[in-house]
Amino acid sequence: xxxxxxxxxxxxxxxxGDVVKIKQEVDWDLELGAIGRRAYELSQPAQWFxxxxxxxxxxxxxxxxxxxxxxxxxxxxxPPETPIRELYAEYDRREQKPVKPVVVKTxxxxxxxxxxxxxxxxxxxxxxxxxGDGGRYLGTWDVVVxxxxxxxxxxxGMYRFMIHDKTTLTGYxxxxxxxxMMLSRRYIPxxxxxxxxxxxxxxxxxxxxxxxxxxxxxxxxxxxxxxxxAPVELVKCETSDLLxxxxxxxxxxxxxxxxxxxxxxxxxxxxxxRSGQTGGGLLCQVKAITYRTNPIMTVxxxxxxxxxxxxxxxxxxxxxMKRRLVRHNIPVTDVYVPPEGVTHLIVVGVKKGGADVARxxxxxxxxxxxxxxxxxxxxxxVDPFNMAEVLHAFAVKCHPGKGIHVTTFEGRANALTPCxxxxxxRKLSGAGVAFDATWPLDWDPNTDVPVKSSFTGTFSKETQxxxxxxxxxxxxx
Amino acid sequence: xxxxxxxxVRDFKSLPQxxxxxxxxxxxxxxxxxxxxxxxxxxxxxxxxxxPEGDLLWLRSATGVLSAKPWAIQVxxxxxxxxxxxxxxxxxxx
Numbered sequence: 001x002x003x004x005x006x007x008x009x010x011x012x013x014x015x016x017g018d019v020v021k022i023k024q025e026v027d028w029d030l031e032l033g034a035i036g037r038r039a040y041e042l043s044q045p046a047q048w049f050x051x052x053x054x055x056x057x058x059x060x061x062x063x064x065x066x067x068x069x070x071x072x073x074x075x076x077x078x079p080p081e082t083p084i085r086e087l088y089a090e091y092d093r094r095e096q097k098p099v100k101p102v103v104v105k106t107x108x109x110x111x112x113x114x115x116x117x118x119x120x121x122x123x124x125x126x127x128x129x130x131x132g133d134g135g136r137y138l139g140t141w142d143v144v145v146x147x148x149x150x151x152x153x154x155x156x157g158m159y160r161f162m163i164h165d166k167t168t169l170t171g172y173x174x175x176x177x178x179x180x181m182m183l184s185r186r187y188i189p190x191x192x193x194x195x196x197x198x199x200x201x202x203x204x205x206x207x208x209x210x211x212x213x214x215x216x217x218x219x220x221x222x223x224x225x226x227x228x229x230a231p232v233e234l235v236k237c238e239t240s241d242l243l244x245x246x247x248x249x250x251x252x253x254x255x256x257x258x259x260x261x262x263x264x265x266x267x268x269x270x271x272x273x274r275s276g277q278t279g280g281g282l283l284c285q286v287k288a289i290t291y292r293t294n295p296i297m298t299v300x301x302x303x304x305x306x307x308x309x310x311x312x313x314x315x316x317x318x319x320x321m322k323r324r325l326v327r328h329n330i331p332v333t334d335v336y337v338p339p340e341g342v343t344h345l346i347v348v349g350v351k352k353g354g355a356d357v358a359r360x361x362x363x364x365x366x367x368x369x370x371x372x373x374x375x376x377x378x379x380x381x382v383d384p385f386n387m388a389e390v391l392h393a394f395a396v397k398c399h400p401g402k403g404i405h406v407t408t409f410e411g412r413a414n415a416l417t418p419c420x421x422x423x424x425x426r427k428l429s430g431a432g433v434a435f436d437a438t439w440p441l442d443w444d445p446n447t448d449v450p451v452k453s454s455f456t457g458t459f460s461k462e463t464q465x466x467x468x469x470x471x472x473x474x475x476x477x
Numbered sequence: 478x479x480x481x482x483x484x485x486v487r488d489f490k491s492l493p494q495x496x497x498x499x500x501x502x503x504x505x506x507x508x509x510x511x512x513x514x515x516x517x518x519x520x521x522x523x524x525x526x527x528x529p530e531g532d533l534l535w536l537r538s539a540t541g542v543l544s545a546k547p548w549a550i551q552v553x554x555x556x557x558x559x560x561x562x563x564x565x566x567x568x569x570x571x
Contacts, residue, residue: 029511054509122510132541134485135503135512164514168559175565188563260559261566262514263485263501266541277539278485280566283559 002077002228005108005247006201006296009075010048010062016080018045018071025051028061028136033129036063036301043306046071048296052125058294059125063301065141065204066308072315075204076227084314085385088336091227092319099225101232107246108292109199115238115288120166123289124250129301130268134278135162137267138252139171141298141308143199143210145242146179148217149186154243155179156220158210160267161198161252161284169198169254170264170281175428176369176412178216183256183282193255195240196284201249201298206232211309212316213369239287249295253288270313271342272304273418275425310339317343321365321372328364330357336384344417345374349384353377353438359405362434366407370432371414379438381452393437403436480532481505482550483512487539492548494522499556502534516556525549 003009013019026032026049039047046064051057066072070080073087082090114120126136139161146155155178161171173179179196187194199206205227209220221243224232235246239253264281268274300308314337322335325348333349348361358377365372378384382393398404413420413430420430443449451457455464482502486492497520503512522528531549560566 122513125509128512132537132543134541135514163512166510166513180565183564256564257559259561259563261562261564262516262559266539274541277487278541280560280562280564282564 002075002205003203005203006062006065006249006298009065009204010046010296012074013046013071016070016074018068018074018080019048020045021048021050023050025053027053028055028125028127029053030128030131032061032063032127032299033301036129036299037303039064040067040301040307041304043068055125059297060294061125061127061297061299062201063299064308065207065298065300066312067300067306069311072208072311075208084336085334088315088318088334088385091315094226094229095223095319097226098222099229099231101219101221101225101234101243103243104233104235104246107233107235107248109244109246109248109251109290110235111291111293112295113238113288113290119286119289121163121169121252121286121289122166124295124297126163126297127299129299130274130303132274133162133267134263134265135164135170137162137299138169138297139198139200140300140302141200141207143202143206143245143248144171144173144179145197145199145244146182146194147242148182151217153217154219154221155182156206156210156224158207162264162267162281164262164283167286168262169252169284169286170262171256171284172264172267172276172279172281174415180282181216183258187256188258191258193257193285195237195242195253195255197237197240197242197244198252198254199244199248199250200252201292201296202245203228203232203247206245207298207308208312208316211312213320237288238290248292250289250291250297252286253290254284254286257283257285268303269416270302270307270309271344271416271418273416275416275418277422277425305342306339310342313337313343314339317371318346321346321348324364325361328360330361330364333380334384338387340387341374343371344414345376346372347384347387347390348375348377349380349382350377350438351380352441353379353436354441355402355405355436358403358434358436358438359407362405362407362432366409366412366432368412369414370409370412370430373414373417373430373432375432375434377434377436377438381457382437390437394435397437397439398435405434405436407432481535481547482532483535483537485537485539485541489536489538489544492521492536495520497553502550502552505535516559518553518556520551520553522549
């Protein structure tokens with residue numbers, strides 16, 4: 001395993017200069033969120049807040065675990081400067097070998113246990129992250145564990161939860177998320193409360209896999225083990241049979257009510273806008289809080305990219321989408337999810353393009369959960385990871401009349417997409433579009449396809465080799 | 478010293494005034510319990526001058542935009558429990 005727990009990861013970030021310890025007292029009420037946001041926007045190190053207003057010094061907050069490609073590389077145990085394409089390749093390679101977790105008798109998260117009457121969520125220094133949020137969000141960079149009582153599937157997801165009162169949370173796992181699906185199929189019909197556990201401050205790869213869209217009945221813990229190349233240690237909760245990462249800094253154990261609700265949201269979300277509204281959230285009655293001594297609460301001051309969410313999702317969504325296209329026999333070369341596109345904009349490289357392929361791709365991406373709304377399809381001569389090349393291809397190869405393929409749908413759109421009207425967001429109705437930046441298949445390559453006027457496109461191999469060989473002699477470095 | 482609260486409503490003008498309503502409010506008293514929520518029975522008024530004995534109630538829209546001025550609120554009592562509605566219900570007054 002690259003790191004056993006969050007503390008080892010922070011130590012590694014200290015060695016490379018990728019974290020700053022903030023010793024000055026910081027107000028949990030907006031100041032901390034503003035610092036975190038500005039740090040993301042200026043590509044600054046992660047922040048470990050050592051002194052939180054109203055709270056004793058043993059309670060600290062860590063923002064920005066994977067907010068840069070450098071920090072993500074470090075989390076994977078790779079050199080900080082690892083190129084994005086190599087990160088994708090290494091992640092893909094490791095994911096091929098899932099590693100089952102091991103269950104241990106105890107772990108750091110059991111050092112302090114508060115059950116029943118001893119539960120008080122205000123004991124934790126939960127920040128008010130953005131002006132206008134519905135409340136104090138305790139679950140932002142979290143791992144929410146739930147279990148299918150019929151199949152035993154243990155689902156990990158990253159879902160937001162805010163404090164309602166000292167023993168109650170409200171949350172917003174999207175209505176088509178795995179957790180919501182499990183709740184609506186297994187618990188609401190029987191009017192039974194659904195046990196969940198919210199693990200905060202885990203080893204970073206646990207959080208990373210929680211952001212990923214693995215399929216139904218797939219245990220994310222196996223993939224955290226794959227990425228870390230060692231089994232994740234899990235420990236049983238105090239009030240349910242759920243298993244959580246044993247070295248989590250904080251674990252909140254609770255039950256989601258099948259028939260009750262309370263206000264939740266809005267929240268400054270991952271698309272970079274406070275695009276949601278206050279609504280009836282999932283109501284979670286907290287049964288226990290367990291935590292390490294001197295607990296470190298992980299958060300994300302979410303917003304415009306890049307941040308932990310957009311960086312992590314670039315990798316996890318990109319690879320999942322590539323596999324999906326391969327399964328549908330699309331001649332895909334690579335898929336890149338630029339963090340700036342916050343999973344709304346995807347770049348797909350194909351060996352052979354054309355209108356049919358572009359249409360197929362957008363249909364595949366919007367068939368079930370339409371989190372993506374725009375796809376740029378590029379030919380093999382364009383590097384999908386090079387946004388300058390992608391933008392050039394889009395600008396000159398996408399026919400404004402024939403190369404734009406739109407599909408519309410109801411009931412599965414992303415409610416947080418800022419360009420949707422309030423009514424569209426409520427109805428989950430939306431649209432997807434493929435921008436076909438590939439040459440039409442019926443164009444004759446000898447007469448119809450324009451020749452790319454670039455070093456590799458225009459000049460003979462001989463000339464290229466000569467120029468490369470003499471490059472330094474010309475006076476270049 | 479008046480207490481201050483905040484609540485979220487879809488349309489500021491639609492909040493019934495001068496009669497008892499049930500409303501979720503968050504306590505803005507500084508300290509570690511700031512933003513604690515409770516459901517209360519209360520009477521509200523757009524004009525704090527008409528309710529001099531009331532506390533202050535800040536309104537935010539469903540998307541979190543703050544009203545220019547606070548309203549007044551008189552809390553009559555706390556309502557125990559939660560809203561008996563399924564998750565994902567639309568809660569706000571239209």
